[in-house]
Amino acid sequence: MSEIDPGAVATELASEVSEPDASPEIGRRRLRKEDTRLVTGQTQWTDNIQFPGMLHISVLRSPMAHAKLTRVNVAPALERPGVLAAYNARDLGADGIGLPCAWPVTADMKHPNHPPLAVDEVRYVGDAVAVVVARDRYAAADALEAIEVDYEPLPPVIDMESALGDETLVHADLGTNRCFTWPFAGGDYDAVVKDAEVVVKRRFLQQRLIPNAMEPRAVVVAPIGASEEYTVYSATQIPHILRLMLAMVTGIPEHKIRVVAPDVGGGFGSKLNVYAEEVLALLVAKKLGRPVKWTESRSEGYQATIHGRDQIQDIEVAATKDGTLLGLKVELMADMGAYLQLVTPGVPLLGAFMFNSIYKMQAYSFTCHGVFTTKTPTDAYRGAGRPEATFGVERIMDELAAELGVDPMELRRKNWITHEEFPYTTIAGLTYDSGNYEAATEKAMELFDYDGLRREQEKRRTDKDPVQLGIGISTYTEMCGLAPSRVLGQLSYGAGGWEAASIRMLPTGKVEVVTGTSPHGQGHVTAWSQIAADALGVPFEDVEVVHGDTRAAPQGMDTYGSRSLVVGGIAVHLACQKVIDKARRVAAHLLEAAEGDVEFSGGVFSVKGSPEASLPIQQVVLATFASHNFPEGMEPTLNSDYVLDPENFSFPHGTHLCAVEVDTETGWTKIRKYVAVDDVGNVVNPIIVEGQVHGGIAQGVAQALFEEARYDADGNLTTGSMVDYYVPSASDLPRYTTDRTETPATSNPLGVKGVGEAGTIASTPAVVNAVIDALRPFGVQDVPMPCSPENVWRSIQTAGGAS
Amino acid sequence: MTRIRMTVDGVVYDDDVEARLLLVHYLRDRLGRIGTPIGCDTSNCGACTVHLDGKAVKSCTVLAVQADGGDVTTIQGLAPPNEGESEWHPVQRAFHEKHALQCGYCTPGMIMAAVDLLRDVPNPTEEQVREGLEGNLCRCTGYQNIVDAVLHAASEMKSETGAGR
Numbered sequence: 008m009s010e011i012d013p014g015a016v017a018t019e020l021a022s023e024v025s026e027p028d029a030s031p032e033i034g035r036r037r038l039r040k041e042d043t044r045l046v047t048g049q050t051q052w053t054d055n056i057q058f059p060g061m062l063h064i065s066v067l068r069s070p071m072a073h074a075k076l077t078r079v080n081v082a083p084a085l086e087r088p089g090v091l092a093a094y095n096a097r098d099l100g101a102d103g104i105g106l107p108c109a110w111p112v113t114a115d116m117k118h119p120n121h122p123p124l125a126v127d128e129v130r131y132v133g134d135a136v137a138v139v140v141a142r143d144r145y146a147a148a149d150a151l152e153a154i155e156v157d158y159e160p161l162p163p164v165i166d167m168e169s170a171l172g173d174e175t176l177v178h179a180d181l182g183t184n185r186c187f188t189w190p191f192a193g194g195d196y197d198a199v200v201k202d203a204e205v206v207v208k209r210r211f212l213q214q215r216l217i218p219n220a221m222e223p224r225a226v227v228v229a230p231i232g233a234s235e236e237y238t239v240y241s242a243t244q245i246p247h248i249l250r251l252m253l254a255m256v257t258g259i260p261e262h263k264i265r266v267v268a269p270d271v272g273g274g275f276g277s278k279l280n281v282y283a284e285e286v287l288a289l290l291v292a293k294k295l296g297r298p299v300k301w302t303e304s305r306s307e308g309y310q311a312t313i314h315g316r317d318q319i320q321d322i323e324v325a326a327t328k329d330g331t332l333l334g335l336k337v338e339l340m341a342d343m344g345a346y347l348q349l350v351t352p353g354v355p356l357l358g359a360f361m362f363n364s365i366y367k368m369q370a371y372s373f374t375c376h377g378v379f380t381t382k383t384p385t386d387a388y389r390g391a392g393r394p395e396a397t398f399g400v401e402r403i404m405d406e407l408a409a410e411l412g413v414d415p416m417e418l419r420r421k422n423w424i425t426h427e428e429f430p431y432t433t434i435a436g437l438t439y440d441s442g443n444y445e446a447a448t449e450k451a452m453e454l455f456d457y458d459g460l461r462r463e464q465e466k467r468r469t470d471k472d473p474v475q476l477g478i479g480i481s482t483y484t485e486m487c488g489l490a491p492s493r494v495l496g497q498l499s500y501g502a503g504g505w506e507a508a509s510i511r512m513l514p515t516g517k518v519e520v521v522t523g524t525s526p527h528g529q530g531h532v533t534a535w536s537q538i539a540a541d542a543l544g545v546p547f548e549d550v551e552v553v554h555g556d557t558r559a560a561p562q563g564m565d566t567y568g569s570r571s572l573v574v575g576g577i578a579v580h581l582a583c584q585k586v587i588d589k590a591r592r593v594a595a596h597l598l599e600a601a602e603g604d605v606e607f608s609g610g611v612f613s614v615k616g617s618p619e620a621s622l623p624i625q626q627v628v629l630a631t632f633a634s635h636n637f638p639e640g641m642e643p644t645l646n647s648d649y650v651l652d653p654e655n656f657s658f659p660h661g662t663h664l665c666a667v668e669v670d671t672e673t674g675w676t677k678i679r680k681y682v683a684v685d686d687v688g689n690v691v692n693p694i695i696v697e698g699q700v701h702g703g704i705a706q707g708v709a710q711a712l713f714e715e716a717r718y719d720a721d722g723n724l725t726t727g728s729m730v731d732y733y734v735p736s737a738s739d740l741p742r743y744t745t746d747r748t749e750t751p752a753t754s755n756p757l758g759v760k761g762v763g764e765a766g767t768i769a770s771t772p773a774v775v776n777a778v779i780d781a782l783r784p785f786g787v788q789d790v791p792m793p794c795s796p797e798n799v800w801r802s803i804q805t806a807g808g809a810s
Numbered sequence: 811m812t813r814i815r816m817t818v819d820g821v822v823y824d825d826d827v828e829a830r831l832l833l834v835h836y837l838r839d840r841l842g843r844i845g846t847p848i849g850c851d852t853s854n855c856g857a858c859t860v861h862l863d864g865k866a867v868k869s870c871t872v873l874a875v876q877a878d879g880g881d882v883t884t885i886q887g888l889a890p891p892n893e894g895e896s897e898w899h900p901v902q903r904a905f906h907e908k909h910a911l912q913c914g915y916c917t918p919g920m921i922m923a924a925v926d927l928l929r930d931v932p933n934p935t936e937e938q939v940r941e942g943l944e945g946n947l948c949r950c951t952g953y954q955n956i957v958d959a960v961l962h963a964a965s966e967m968k969s970e971t972g973a974g975r
Contacts, residue, residue, distance in 0.1 A: 038906055038907060038909070039909065041914070042905070042906040042911060042914070043895070043906075044914075045911055045914030046885075046898065046905050046906055046911065046914070046917055046921065047885065047886065047888075047889060047891070047898070048844075048845020048846065048884065048886040048918050049845065049891070050844070050845065050847075050914065052847055052915070054838075054847070054848070055838070055844035055847075057839075057842075143839075144839075145828070145830070145835075219949055220913070220915075220949060221849050221857060221913065221915040221916045221947065221948065221949050223848070223849065223850075270914070272847070272913045272914065272915030273912075273913040273915060273950055275949070304850075304851040305849065305850035305851045305852065305855070306850075306851050306852065527913055528912035528913030528914070528950050529912070530912070694909045697909070697955075698909050698912055698950070698951060699912075701952035701953075701954050701955065702949070702950045702951050702952045703952075704952055705951075706949070706952075728850075728854075729850045729852045729854035729855060729947075730852045734854075734855075734947050734949070736940075736943070736944040736945070736946070736947055736953075737939070737940040737941075737943045737944060737946075737948075737953040737956065737957060738940040738941045738944040739944075740952060740953055740954075742936075742954055742957075743952065766952075
């Protein structure tokens with residue numbers, strides 16, 4: 008066998024390695040690597056996956072909100088063509104399994120058993136009752152009608168406030184519909200309210216929303232029966248957490264389960280979960296020893312995939328007459344739905360630290376009551392707790408401004424943390440590392456032409472124009488980048504908040520970045536390539552990113568809570584630094600220099616003072632691969648891992664301004680202008696950041712103007728399909744003007760902050776404040792979301808019409 | 811079972827299908843043309859948009875038997891499968907260049923709908939693009955970059971045809 012001559016190969020290789028562009032990758036408007044597959048249709052969505060002999064699962068769901076199950080007879084379904092099996096909960100052994108909730112927020116939290124198939128009782132329309140397994144998806148769906156189920160109706164529990172009266176129980180065995188009560192305080196609100204000259208109290212409603220990731224959920228399980236090994240392909244945001252949870256709930260050993268998140272078509276929190284169907288598919292595959300697939304239809308998903316928001320917010324603000332905030336009191340009711348999914352009870356509590364937002368005050372009181380109802384469980388939906396909090400505080404600030412007769416922006420300026428006060432520890436106990444609310448606001452006001460629009464508003468009011476103009480403000484911050492593990496521990500969350508990265512230096516100088524984040528539209532492949540290219544001094548094109556497979560990327564905490572860049576991306580950066588540290592030692596050895604004299608810049612190691620003595624990193628990698636001439640006692644690899652536990656949350660902020668025209672005769676609202684200036688710290692890729700902001704704004708606007716999941720008095724979801732639930736299209740949404748200020752985070756070496764949820768958190772109150780601002784002269788103080796023509800028109804009529 | 815013959819992305823297929831089989835399921839499950847995804851069951855989202863005899867259709871609302879004798883183009887047939895960006899359709903290129911996709915699930919339908927729109931209205935206004943694409947839903951982008959991509963593609967296609975002949 009001929010020996011490899013590293014020198015010769017390296018020379019040959021060096022001629023192939025494109026000269027890296029000297030300008031840094033971080034900050035560049037790089038077009039995405041992901042796009043090539045996606046624009047040509049060469050994708051691998053979970054539903055695309057086929058195996059020989061694969062069977063299809065369909066799920067029979069309860070048509071009743073609440074009922075005793077007295078009989079579930081699947082036998083007739085077995086007579087149907089193409090059907091191989093059909094199971095109720097007991098047949099499948101699903102009756103002893105409980106779906107996990109990882110966030111027991113209080114020691115006395117009521118945690119109902121949540122079997123993946125209902126056993127004796129159904130508790131929401133869509134609760135799974137039985138499954139059919141057939142040779143194709145049509146046969147599986149057809150056979151559902153043959154299953155015989157006897158339901159004995161029980162009264163539904165719809166309204167949260169009356170649910171707390173416990174007259175009808177969702178879970179009789181728990182003895183109450185109150186899941187938990189979680190109090191939290193900073194300062195003494197009762198004391199400061201005594202000194203208050205102005206107290207404003209309002210009730211705001213956060214309607215229930217349906218996340219609507221464009222790819223419906225799907226799961227495929229491929230078993231190797233003989234060795235009891237299972238590969239689970241799932242349209243999930245959390246392959247690593249899912250693997251652990253599937254092992255815990257089914258008893259299949261963790262190392263025998265591999266979870267793959269292939270191409271995943273959006274999540275927004277709806278795929279941050281462990282769902283009944285994932286467990287059912289695993290149980291069926293185990294039982295039959297054959298590959299199985301389940302794909303939800305959109306309408307099925309509207310019932311069976313988690314919903315978001317759904318809070319009643321009672322908010323009281325105390326201030327002096329000159330507009331100085333004294334304190335804020337928040338009492339929430341949060342609808343859990345019928346069961347607790349993975350983080351259901353924790354979602355409203357993420358808002359507990361955010362109602363005080365960017366404002367200084369002496370006291371803050373927060374209480375949240377989690378409530379069970381006979382509806383689809385709620386859980387994280389883009390922003391998860393922070394949009395609700397930001398809405399509450401930004402709405403009450405506008406109400407206070409109206410009460411005091413001051414400009415709402417002036418009121419905010421008077422109370423916000425100024426840029427020289429950072430780091431600042433808030434009344435809720437968080438330490439904001441950096442920010443500059445003045446700079447973002449100034450830029451936004453200029454882009455918006457605030458004064459000009461106020462003049463036009465005045466004119467329309469004087470002219471009694473039937474189309475009124477309203478201006479809405481949202482000066483938001485949020486906590487993201489979940490999360491320092493010790494804080495999660497204090498909040499009783501069941502896991503840590505670290506993230507893992509590994510760098511594999513391939514012999515040809517190419518690089519594989521292995522990440523524990525699990526992208527589903529965010530562009531991690533591109534952004535992590537930029538981070539690694541800078542840190543390693545290799546071309547952007549030479550980096551590949553491996554993710555979403557517990558076998559290939561074995562360690563991770565996945566993607567949610569705007570955590571990927573600030574935890575996972577920083578882990579990539581730090582793992583690269585370890586590579587450089589090792590490579591420096593090898594380079595020093597090869598260059599026969601002291602390690603301390605070897606510098607690294609632009610992908611090249613060189614000896615201080617003798618620039619001709621240098622080695623590109625690719626040659627160091629190849630020399631390591633050969634390891635013929637290697638530092639004594641050193642492992643022959645440059646590959647490195649880093650697991651990062653962040654020191655703090657990330658606190659992006661910004662100012663969103665919205666102008667709306669409201670037709671006071673029809674209730675029709677049109678967004679005339681939308682300006683967003685966000686500060687997400689340093690930016691790795693501006694086009695990705697802008698895209699995140701656009702999409703975030705769109706989802707927040709959708710909550711403000713269009714979307715609502717509604718239930719009737721019997722507990723039927725009356726917005727049960729895309730025909731009835733208003734997901735906005737291009738013709739419904741405006742053009743957004745976006746810009747940035749860049750105040751670097753001090754909590755990580757790249758100075759970056761999270762961006763995934765910021766737009767959604769900021770935009771809803773900006774739009775609703777604008778609608779109400781337009782209608783102030785009519786005596787309108789609130790319009791329930793969505794601000795549809797009907798809700799706007801009714802609000803005007805109730806308020807008594809034009810003043 | 812009904813015998814059908816269909817050209818899909820340039821290949822002729824003969825198959826026996828159930829009369830109720832949706833075109834999108836025929837494309838995906840029988841022919842393996844999985845580039846066309848399914849996003850809803852009420853023909854609202856447009857993710858499954860393909861061209862049937864040159865016109866955009868939502869393939870979840872067409873039966874395979876209705877497409878008998880037809881010529882279907884999916885996202886996978888819009889450009890040669892093994893060629894790079896330079897051989898892509900101008901609308902595909904524009905989606906990439908304008909960052910008009912994030913998760914990419916709506917993208918095949920969005921691109922096919924946009925190609926059809928630009929055939930009917932080669933020089934659309936922003937409003938015409940927004941209205942022309944209202945049957946295609948996207949949850950990631952907020953649409954602004956999609957609209958910009960379609961407008962950009964329109965101008966690129968105009969200069970291509972202008973330069974070409």
